[in-house]
Amino acid sequence: MTISIAETTPNAPTEPVNQPRVDTEVFERLANLSRIEYDRVRKEEAKALNIQIKTLDDHVKAIRSDSNSSAQLPFSEVEPYADPIDPAQLLADLSATIRRYVVLDNELADAVALWIAMTWFIEDIEVAPILIITAPEKACGKSQLLSLAGLFVARPLSAANSTASFLFRAITAWRPTLLIDEADTFIKQNDDLKGLVNAGHTRANAFVGRTVAVGDGHEPRLFDVWSAKAFAGISLEKHLPDATMSRGIVVTLRRKMPTETAERLRHANKEQFQILASKLARFDEDYATQVRAARPLLPDELSDRDQDNWEPLLAIASCAGPEWVERATKSALALSRMAETFVSTGNELLSDIQEVFEKKKTFKISTVDLIEALTDDEEKAWATYNRGRPLTPRQLAKLLSAYGIQPKTVRMVLGTPKGYDSDQFRDAFARYLQTSPP
Secondary structure (H helix, E strand, C coil), X not given: CCCCCCCCCCCCXXXXXXXXXXXXXXXXXXXXXXXXXHHHHHHHHHHHHCCCHHHHHHHHHHHHHHHCHHHCCCCCCCCCXXXXXXXXXXXXXXXXXXXXXXXXXXXXXXXXXXXXXXXXCCCCCCECCEEEEEEXXXXXXXXXXHHHHHCCCCCEEECCCCCHHHHHHHHHHHCCEEEECCHHHHCCCCHHHHHHHHHCCEHHHCEEEEEEEECCEEEEEEEECCCCEEEEEECHHHXXXXXXXXXXXXXXXXXXXXXXXXXXXXXXXXXXXXXHHHHHHHHHHHHHHHHHHCCCCCCCCCCHHHHHHHHHHHHHHHCCCHHHHHHHHHHHHHHHHHHCCCCCHHHHHHHHHHHHHHHHCCCEEEHHHHHHHHHCCCCCHHHHCECCECCCHHHHHHHHHCCCCCCEECCECCECCEEEEHHHHHHHHHHHCCCCCC
């Protein structure tokens, strides 16, 4: 299946009309738009026709269904709430609902509530952080939280075990919120999916090039992969690339204590979820301009990447007033401190090499001796880094090359082997570790 993105600008909203024939012409014109173009103009078109958005959606869907049965959307459209909403109360209700069904701290629930709201403003923001739901063991509520989020997000699409080809086309066509459970087994070995996820972090860079079959040949195509995405899985910090983890709002869950309770999602009154989703749709409708214009104050304690990730969430919180700005800031600081425990592989290696230099009280060391020292501690990753075997000199050199550090000939008492001296690491230690070597 080949999907091309129309390059024309959607027609301006139609003036209100009463003639059924003209109405039908409008419906047919809208049915011929791409999913993205239709999503951008549906509100204005419904208003111009003096009908509800759902009514317009039903007519357009019926026309598409008649012409192509595969054109059905994989999710239900949500009608915005009839009355104006209070953003602060909506976010508070959403956070409370999350805590009702999943055992987690207030800061985590607030972060998830803001991320859910962010999915509705996907066309109004420039950075879309991934929601990464992880836990060290099973039965911590990961799938429950992902399923709960799926009841509220804009255009939810459960995508576990989907092919990269399908996801490229699904995002281009529908701009869904991707919900991927068991990501620890799904994405680790799939380079196409890694590229899709990482490229879709910012709107400006949300394009992935692929060749697609056209007739008897192939053509290059750019796929627009801009969308909200959520992953759930066990110890995702071990399975997802560092680049992906840094693009996420990481929510780490714990197994509940016997004294802690959470209601079962399957026993819930689904109407309450539909009302909240409807209010989120109205939130987007009434506050899109304010979110686009927001320039929230970003805490200096956050890293540059964390500031990028939290800017859209803080922009949404600003619509709800000072209390929610304070709550969002508190969540950002709490989650960033938790994320610091997920040290990158390179950062871990630098820290361990620094420790080797200090313990041996030396300024230079051979590659052989350095690897022996790194792999001597069985609790560290290097003894089994090479698929259960010790780290190799080639792997060590590759990891350090990212920091501009290359092995060289070092003059030792017993010869001139390949190795490293501490001066090579001084800049990297100062930039990437909290403490630099003496």
